[in-house]
Amino acid sequence: MSKLKAAIIGTGGISNSHMDGYKQLSDRLDVVAVCDIDGDKAKRYAEKYDVPRVYTDYNExxxxxxxxxxxxxxxxxxxxxxxxxxxxxxxxxxxxxxMAMNAQEAEEMRAAAKEAGKLLQIGFVRRFGADAARMCQLRDEGLLGDIYYSKVSYLRKDGCPGGWFGDKAYSGGGPLIDLGVHVIDMARYIAGCPKPVSAYGVTFNNLGCKRASGGQVAWAGPDKKTGYQYTVEDFASALVRFDNGFTISVETSFNLNIAGDCGNIELFGTKAGVNVNSGEMYTTMAGKYVKVGTYGYKGFGFESEFQREVAEFVDASQGLCPCRATAEDGVWLMKILDAIYESARTGKSVDITPIAE
Ligand SMILES: NC(=O)c1ccc[n+]([C@@H]2O[C@H](COP(=O)([O-])OP(=O)(O)OC[C@H]3O[C@@H](n4cnc5c(N)ncnc54)[C@H](O)[C@@H]3O)[C@@H](O)[C@H]2O)c1
Known part of the structure; x- marks a missing residue:
């Protein structure tokens, strides 16, 4: 059987993790081309990974x-x-x-996949973690009861990555769309992927770009080197309600006056609560409220989770397994993010409309 052919569009930071994932599958797949609008960067990248062809235009x-x-x-x-x-x-x-800058774009992408009869998987890499698998197992065995609330956070004290991440025209938003998306998706995934119905949120830009990239990038208006402008929020907080009553509370920041970077995902059910960072479960046993730990519990592991994500993507593209992070999931997340930004703008709770069939 001939080998599968893969390519990467965008040869920046995270593309290395995708490449690593593909390299693990070298017995059945070759990366035959890469593309970046920065031709020199793409060429260097292709040389590093021994990729035969380089493009600067994905249409070509x-x-x-x-x-x-x-x-x-x-x-x-x-x-x-x-x-x-x-x-x-x-x-x-x-x-x-x-998935995109907003839900409208995400819906167009989902429609294009349907029309082409191709798989569109979204990079919700946390779904591929051993911690996610463990939490879903606890849920499926009924140990958590009905999960009705989740508290998620992804807070950096001075962690805007800089460059385009701080410019809304390229990023679509700040920590909410960049970091919050990971933890909101993970909570929704563990809760069994209910459909969101409304969101109420606030965003702030009080600290601005002064501490971006740990204070290394002092934007004063456009970044002199690149022309990027710092135009995103530096903190967001929201309550997201789902059709079964499940509710997520989220807090996320690039810049915030806290002691240090931190984050967690907690879910609370009628039988037990769980802490995804520690793997602990809080419940009642033999008449006592107890804390139960898991020996050998593994949290999120960057390298292994990207490898698993890419491997499952390739398998799912060949019909060998179901897709774990669908375009529909991507659209729901964009709808949640849109609603939070809209609520922050208007000061009102925003209804989330169903996905068009
Ligand atoms: N899953 C994760 O944990 C994770 C972590 C980091 C980044 N990301 C996501 O990955 C994406 C890239 O992030 P990054 O940190 O690698 O950014 P980056 O700036 O390092 O790389 C982006 C690359 O895309 C290229 N590019 C832009 N427009 C292009 C086009 N039209 N055609 C071809 N190339 C184009 C740029 O030239 C750049 O080289 C973002 O969407 C980001 O949110 C995900």
């Missing part, structure tokens, strides 16, 4: 190559164009999170 790449799998690892504003071009060009797509 899709016209010239016959690809089975494409990773979209560009900045957020290019996700839609790159993913749709790859899907229409006959490839299955693994698109990084957040």
């Amino acid at each position: 790449m899709m016209a010239k190559e016959e690809l089975d799998c494409v990773s979209v690892t560009t900045w957020n504003s290019a996700h839609k164009g790159a993913a749709i071009a790859a899907l229409r060009g006959g490839a299955n797509v693994l698109c990084e999170k957040p």
Whole structure:
């Protein structure tokens, strides 16, 4: 059987993790092309990973190559164009999170996948963790009862990554769309993927860019080197309600006056609560309220989880397993984020409309 052919669009930081995932599958797949608008960067990347062909235009790449799998690892504003071009060009797509700039774009991407009859998987990498698997196991065995509330946070004291991450025109938003998306999705996933119905949120930009990138990048207006402008929120907090009553409370920041970076995902059910960081479960046993730990519990592991994500993507693209992070999940998350931003703007709770069939 001939080997599968893969390509990567966007040869920046996270693309290395996708490449690593593909390299693990070298007995059945070759990465035959990479594409980046920065041609020199793409060339260096191709040399490093021994990839034969380099492009600066994904439309040209899709016209010239016959690809089975494409990773979209560009900045957020290019996700839609790159993913749709790859899907229409006959490839299955693994698109990084957040799926797009907003729900409208995400819906267009989902429609394009349907029309092309191709898989569009979203890079909710936390779903591939051993911690996620353990939590879902506790849920499936009924140990948590009905899960009705979740508290999630992803807080950095001075952690805007800088560059395009701080410019809404490229990122679509700040910590909410960049970091919050991971923990909101993880809580929703463990809770069994209920449908969101409304959100109430606040965002602040009080600390601005002064501490971006740990104080290394002092934007005073446009970043002199790149032209990026710091235009995103530096803190967001929200309550998201789901159709079964389940509710998520989220807090996320690039910059916040706290002691240090921290974050966690907790879920609370009628029988037990769980702490995803520690793996502990809080419940009643033999008439006592107890804390139960798991020997050998593993939290999120960056390298192994990306490898698992890419491997499952390739398997799912071949129909060997169901997709763990669907385009529909991506659209729901974008709808949640849109609603939070809209609520922060208007000061009112915002209803979330169903996904169009
Ligand atoms: N899952 C995770 O944990 C995780 C971690 C980091 C980043 N990400 C996501 O991955 C994506 C990329 O982030 P990054 O940190 O690698 O950014 P990066 O800036 O390092 O890389 C982005 C690359 O995309 C290229 N690019 C932009 N538009 C393009 C286009 N039209 N065609 C081809 N190339 C284009 C840029 O030139 C750049 O090289 C973002 O969506 C980000 O949210 C996910």
